[in-house]
Amino acid sequence: MIIDIPRFMESERPYWAELEALLKRLEREKAELLSFTDAQRFHYLYERASADLARIVTFSSEPELRDYLEALVARAYGEIHESRRSQRSVAIWWWLSVALPRAFRRRRGAFYLTVAVTVFGAVFGGLAVALDDEAKEAVLPAMFANHMGDPRKRVAQEEGRGGAARKGGGVTASATRMTAFSAMLMQNNIGVAVKSLALGMTYGVGTLVLLFYNGVILGVVATDYALAGETVFLLGWILPHGVIEIPAILISAQAGLVLAHALIGWGRRERLRERLRSIAPDLATLIAAAALLLVWAGIVEAFFSQFHEPALPYAVKIAFGTAEFILLVAYLGLCGRSESSRLVKESA
Amino acid sequence: MRRLTLQIRTPEGVTFHQTLAGPMARFLAWLIDFVVTLALVYALNALLAVLQWISAEIAQAVAVMVMFALNIGYGMALEWLWRGQTFGKRVMRLRVMDAEGLRLRFSQIALRNLLRGVDLLPLAYAVGGLCALVSPLGQRLGDLAGGTIVVRIPHTPQPDIDQLVAGRFNSLRAFPHIVSRLRQQASPAEATLALQALLRREELVDAERVHVFAEIASHFRTLAAFPPEATEGVTDEQYLRNVVDVLFRASAKAASPAPSPGQEAAAT
Structure with missing residues (x-):
């Protein structure tokens, strides 16, 4: 086909300039801000640019013009044909109160x-340490070296340190030390959470x-302290941060298993790409939830869990x-839940 | 054979292409980002040295958190803010895109960056590199999970035709029917080749320039044969200029005004 390029x-x-301007506006702002008239105009301009591309593609001597139109149509295509729900990037409260728990x-x-897997590991670890004295040394990693000895000695040491700090007025010094400790805990735990998600790519084997x-370590430590008669200390030490930290790791592993399920595709007819696409928002939400929970757990572990009786009564910590x-x-x-039921009512 | 482009056909029946980024370009972009991150770490250390005067422990806490945020968040934040680009990708003219050409979402960016840890295994991006090599769309594991691809943004400046041909008489325009045939016969690649040869004229040494223009001109002469009066006395380079003029500026109105006899003599 021969067309008069300059006139064309x-x-x-x-029209191309107008489409480009609209695209720039759309890329800067939310799609919801387009009025109905603007949306109609946008659709018209997209179709016009598509038709121009179809015309120029058969014409031999305008590769630059074709590239330009391809890029323009590609950008508009992304905006026009996006059918997934628009992300509310600034609606933090909505994300926290609705999106996150619903994704969970x-x-x-x-x-x-x-x-189930964690409990199974904990039972295994508990039985191992109850039946075999050497199990603790064999199972616990190097970072748990301070738990290798007798739990009673550890408790006496921790409680003695707390009393000395209270008498010596070392609260300020320990607060700055705990800030660094807290940061390291957060970094380490969020790293583990990300690893739990990422290992979902091994079809879930790595995550499991x-x-x-993790369950084995938990079982070994818990059983060791319980057998030594230090259950109250254990609860006072673990509960304040553990009730957040452990679920956070489980949530990140949950994301890893969701990823693995999409990879394997049991009982689903969609293609792999579609399966992965459908779970991506939930994965991002779950891992962000785990990170948030771990930030809180890190603060509690450093500034609350590490203080024991007589500085802080165990009853308070357990409560x-x-x-x-x-x-x-x-x-x-x-x-x-209320929002989901409201939406159901609205759609009905 | 590895596919180099992603072809998307829209419901309107129009097809467009995205050129996929090669492993070397992606590696160089990563290298640039690595250097940028390193520079940020050094700058941060200098700032923390000041904070250490107040409290060494607080400085350590800030260092740990910021380094961690930098490590995890650098790619995520920049790709979100710059629509699929980091500093390295900008320099290398690469962009992360949705694999189906749709709008890139934050969850996709987050996933491809969070799964970088698996792609890095066991060292130096071995898993990710291998995956990208065997994947038809050059995707590493993070890209697969996030549904993203990395494309090359071609550098296509508008050719300055006027600079090449303005003010010159084009003897080929006297034969519009042959010009039409030439425009039908010449492929986009051939037209671009002629244009690029003229644009890069100064990069060639004299002898090679004559040789290159002669070869290209002889090729175009086989596509459409102009009568001797249109080509007589015209050098190969001028012939190419005339060809580029008629290919890229189809209308005679857009070309130079009707020449005087003196101009004609000068041009030919």
Whole structure:
């Protein structure tokens, strides 16, 4: 086909410029801000640019013009044909109160599996340390070196340190030390959470191994302290941060298992690309939830969990941990339900 | 054979292409980002040295958190703010895109960056590199999970035809029917080749320039044969200029005004 390129460009260039301007506006702002008239105009300009591309593509001597139109149509195509729900990038409250708990509940099957594997690991670790004295040394990693000895000695040491700090007025010094400690805890735990998600790419095997091993460590330490008669210390030490930290790791592993399920594709007819596309928002939400929870857990672990009797009564710590746990369960289990029922009513 | 482009056909029946980024370009972009991150770490250390005067522990806490945020968040934040580009990708003219040509979403960016840890295994992006090599769309594991691809943004400046041909008489325009045939016969690649040869004229040494223009001109002469009066006395380079003029500026109105006899003599 032969067309008069200069005349063609002269007549069409204003429409391309208008489309480009609209695209720039759309890329800067939210799509919802387009009025109905603007949206209609946008669709018209997109179709016009598409038709121009179809005309020019058969014409031999304008590769630059074709590239330009291809790029323009590609950008407009992305905006026009996007059917996924627009992300509310600034609606933090909506994300926290609705999107996050709903994503968690939508994928609760994977969460139950993470709990089961962790409990299985904990039982295994508990039995190992109860039946074999050497199990503790064999199982615990180097970073748990301070738990290798007798739990009673550790408790006496921790309680003695707390009393000395109270008498010596070392609160300010320990607060700055704990700030650094807290930061390191957050970094380490969020790193583990990201790893739990990423290992979902091994069809979930890596995530399950990580969960099982975490469970084993938990079981070994808990049983060791319980057998030594230090259950109250253990609860006071673990509960304030553990009731947040452990679920956070489980939630990140839940995301890893959701990823693995999409990779394997059991019982689903969609293509791999479609399966992965459908879970991406939930994965991002779950891992962000885990990171947020771990930030809170890091603060509690450094500034609360590390203080023991006589500085801080165990009853207070256990009550604090229990209250946190109840709030977390209520949050994940109940938040966002009213909105979903409202939406169902509206759509009906 | 590895596919170099992603072809998307719209429901309107129009097809457009995205050129996929090669492994070397992606590696160089990563290298640039690595250097930028390193520079940021050094700058941060200098700032923390000041904070250490107040409290070494607080400085350590800030350092740990900021380094961690930088490590995890650098790619995520920049790709979100710059619509699929980091500093390295900008320099290398690459962009992360949705694999189906749709709008890139934050969840996709977050996933491709969070899964970088698996792609890095066991070292030096071995898993990710291998995956990208065997994947038809050059995707590493993070790209697969996030549904993203990395494309090359071609550098296509508008050719300055006027600079090449303005003010010159074009003897080929006297034969519009042959010009039409030439425009039908010449492929986009051939037209671009002629244009690029003229634009890069100064990069060639004299002898090679004569040789290159002669070869290209003889090729175009086989596509459409102009009568001797249109080509007689015209050098190969001028012939190419005339060809580029008629190919890229189809209308005689857009070309130079009707020449005087003196101009004609000068041009030919």
